[in-house]
Amino acid sequence: MITTSIFPGRYVQGDEALGVLAEEVAHHGNKALVLADKFIMEHQRSAIESALSDMNDALLEPFSGECCDDEIQRLVARFSARQCNVVIGVGGGKTLDTAKMVAFEHKCPVVLVPTIASTDAPCSALSVIYNNDGSFCRYQILEHNPNVVLVDTRMITQAPARFLVAGMGDAFATWFEAEDCRIKRGANMTGRVGPMSAYALAHLCHETLLEFGAHAKLACENQVVIPALEHIVEANTLLSGLGFESGGLAAAHAIHNGLTVNPNTHAFYHGEKVAIGLQAMMFLTDRPSAMIDTVFDFCEQIALPVCLADIGIHALSETELMAIAEAACAQGETIHNEPYEVTARRVMDCIKMADAEGTRRKRLQ
Incomplete structure (x- = not known):
């Protein structure tokens, strides 16, 4: 019998761990599409921009709120247009699943920064795809787990x-x-x-x-x-x-x-x-x-x-x-x-x- 287990490449967690985000991303790319959900764009945007200030190029892109095929294809096109080479997902489970899908489509590295500890989505080689109305559509099995998962526990406490x-x-x-x-x-x-x-x-x-x-x-x-x-x-x-x-x-x-x-x-x-x-x-x-x-x-x-x-x-x-x-x-x-x-x-x-x-x-x- 053959058994198989899969793991993320690196898991980083701690108080104010966001401070080492740029260092972790630098191992994988220098031109990032940064997908961030609405809460991050409204309340944590400056913290994310500061954490990535040492990067040469990072495009901060708002996430629509649903991990669905339409949103995935929109972001795949944005990645191509900017000729990015790494995806960073910042936010909750649907944001991170969408970031993983964009990286999957482009076969590039993905770095995930969960801002809430609400699911186990960040570490998995899996995205849960929903229909536009929020109903479950399918599981998408990915080729590999995220390259980096970085959890700033101070940021986790800022969410409800x-x-x-x-x-x-x-x-x-x-x-x-x-x-x-x-x-x-x-x-x-x-x-x-x-x-x-x-x-x-x-x-x-x-x-x-x-x-x-x-x-x-x-x-x-x-x-x-x-x-x-x-x-x-x-x-x-x-x-x-x-x-x-x-x-x-x-x-x-x-x-x-x-x-x-x-x-x-x-x-x-x-x-x-x-x-x-x-x-x-x-x-x-x-x-x-x-x-x-x-x-x-x-x-x-x-x-x-x-x-x-x-x-x-x-x-x-x-x-x-x-x-x-x-x-x-x-x-x-x-x-x-x-x-x-x-x-x-x-x-x-x-x-x-x-x-x-x-x-x-x-x-x-």
């Missing part, structure tokens, strides 16, 4: 803590999904079985979240950098990235993709919907009651969604719920990595059960 919490929702699914892939020998994102190191890192991610999650959230709310915050940023970004990509995805992310069929969910973050997917996964995979309690307790502790109403879904008909479940069970979806029977009917029932449990808990508060 909700982003960090959403990242914990995404990361919290990592070990559960990797463990089911390990049991079934399900494929990771390379199409092969993961190595023991990936499963070990996924479990470290899980332990880190439970140990430091609450204090990291508090630190972010107070805009201070402490070791607990550093640990959670690393868990959300690096450990979760390595765990999902080299360990594998399963039901939680597939159910997330199904939830995007409902337009009411589009206002909520990826990790918030993954948390709902994980809660449903607990029932789908017959986890012990104590483990189910651990999942719901953690989500409640850090204010992740615990029922469908928390992600904008109210009073859906059975037909609408079945549409979500069928999308989660589509051919090629990661839910088929589960070592359990998977049908759309079972998935719908487990979504309803998780919603009922979360609703029950909220009533007791």
Whole structure:
């Protein structure tokens, strides 16, 4: 049996790490297309320009907000017109996924600067492509992981803590999904079985979240950098990235993709919907009651969604719920990595059960 794992070329993290951005970029190119989201353009533009002041040429380009084919092709054309040789992505998950796609199209290096710790997108050789309306379209597997991922934890604290919490929702699914892939020998994102190191890192991610999650959230709310915050940023970004990509995805992310069929969910973050997917996964995979309690307790502790109403879904008909479940069970979806029977009917029932449990808990508060 051949196992395969993939990693980013360099991972740099720390308080005011933005100060070494130009040094890291210089290893890969001298004429950059710098893709930045709206928040960065409005609030952090001067910091990014200062960090890149030693570069000869850097074009700062606003990101439209959706990682979709139209936006990717617009930026591919901008890269060509300016004859750039490296892409820098600064912002959240969709900004970074788009930067990776532009680099993929031009077969050039990419340097990513996540300004929120809301997903594990920065470290992966994968972009999640959406339709123009925000619904899930496809996964695009890339040729290699980012050349550099640079995380300035001081910058992370400048964003609302909700982003960090959403990242914990995404990361919290990592070990559960990797463990089911390990049991079934399900494929990771390379199409092969993961190595023991990936499963070990996924479990470290899980332990880190439970140990430091609450204090990291508090630190972010107070805009201070402490070791607990550093640990959670690393868990959300690096450990979760390595765990999902080299360990594998399963039901939680597939159910997330199904939830995007409902337009009411589009206002909520990826990790918030993954948390709902994980809660449903607990029932789908017959986890012990104590483990189910651990999942719901953690989500409640850090204010992740615990029922469908928390992600904008109210009073859906059975037909609408079945549409979500069928999308989660589509051919090629990661839910088929589960070592359990998977049908759309079972998935719908487990979504309803998780919603009922979360609703029950909220009533007791």
